[in-house]
Amino acid sequence: GAxxxxxxxxxxxxxxxxxxxxxDPISGHTALYWYRQSxxxxxxxLIYFQGNSAPDKSGLPSDRFSAERTGGSVSTLTIQxxxxxxxxxxxxxxSRRAAGYEKLFFGSGTxxxxx
Amino acid sequence: xxxxxxxxxxxxxxxEPVHLPCNHSTISGTDYIHxxxxxxxxxxxxxxxxxxxxxxxxxASLAIAEDRKSSTLILHRATLRDxxxxxxxxxxxxxxxxxxxxxGTRLTVIP
Numbered sequence: 001g002a003x004x005x006x007x008x009x010x011x012x013x014x015x016x017x018x019x020x021x022x023x024d025p026i027s028g029h030t031a032l033y034w035y036r037q038s039x040x041x042x043x044x045x046l047i048y049f050q051g052n053s054a055p056d057k058s059g060l061p062s063d064r065f066s067a068e069r070t071g072g073s074v075s076t077l078t079i080q081x082x083x084x085x086x087x088x089x090x091x092x093x094x095s096r097r098a099a100g101y102e103k104l105f106f107g108s109g110t111x112x113x114x115x
Numbered sequence: 116x117x118x119x120x121x122x123x124x125x126x127x128x129x130x131e132p133v134h135l136p137c138n139h140s141t142i143s144g145t146d147y148i149h150x151x152x153x154x155x156x157x158x159x160x161x162x163x164x165x166x167x168x169x170x171x172x173x174x175a176s177l178a179i180a181e182d183r184k185s186s187t188l189i190l191h192r193a194t195l196r197d198x199x200x201x202x203x204x205x206x207x208x209x210x211x212x213x214x215x216x217x218x219g220t221r222l223t224v225i226p
Contacts, residue, residue, distance in 0.1 A: 041218065042202070042216050042217055045216075093158075100149075100166075100205075101164070101166070108157060109158050
């Protein structure tokens with residue numbers, strides 16, 4: 001079956017603009033995660049959804065960042081008033097459920113460049 | 116939080132075994148130890164995971180210390196395609212407390 005799909009693969013925007021990044025998880029996966037990876041750095045946790053529970057937003061770096069997950073499937077990460085420091089690869093992952101024995105499946109990411 | 120410590124980088128000759136260590140001394144009793152690797156310009160991919168017993172799959176083996184405070188990913192014969200950044204991460208149930216990946220180990224394979 002299809003893996004985790006992210007779009008767009010690349011996004012170039014101007015400072016101050018809003019951007020939306022999309023993640024299509026694997027069908028049937030109830031847990032969805034967003035990460036950010038700056039050049040040469042590790043993965044920075046942003047937000048996590050599990051089923052119909054309220055998302056854990058503890059990793060969001062500022063109130064300019066928000067995410068939603070509609071119908072327990074597709075998720076959109078929105079960054080308002082983008083800044084140059086937001087430039088990074090944004091990765092989405094999903095798993096069948098949020099349990100330690102479940103594997104995470106990652107998408108290929110969206111490369112965001114803020115000019 | 117269950118934080119991890121890994122060497123920043125390691126080198127291996129092609130077709131030799133590689134042992135990648137990870138310390139996770141604050142792991143909780145129900146956390147599974149996961150390993151992922153990230154090839155250049157790709158998202159991370161799953162390698163292996165385990166709870167207490169050593170694990171083997173087609174990609175690698177995972178040796179878990181008896182006290183579970185450390186583990187070692189073993190690539191039995193490194194190939195050039197194994198050159199990647201390897202991350203270990205303890206993963207538990209619900210909650211984001213332990214969803215933090217470290218900076219991983221960059222493995223270089225020398226032909």
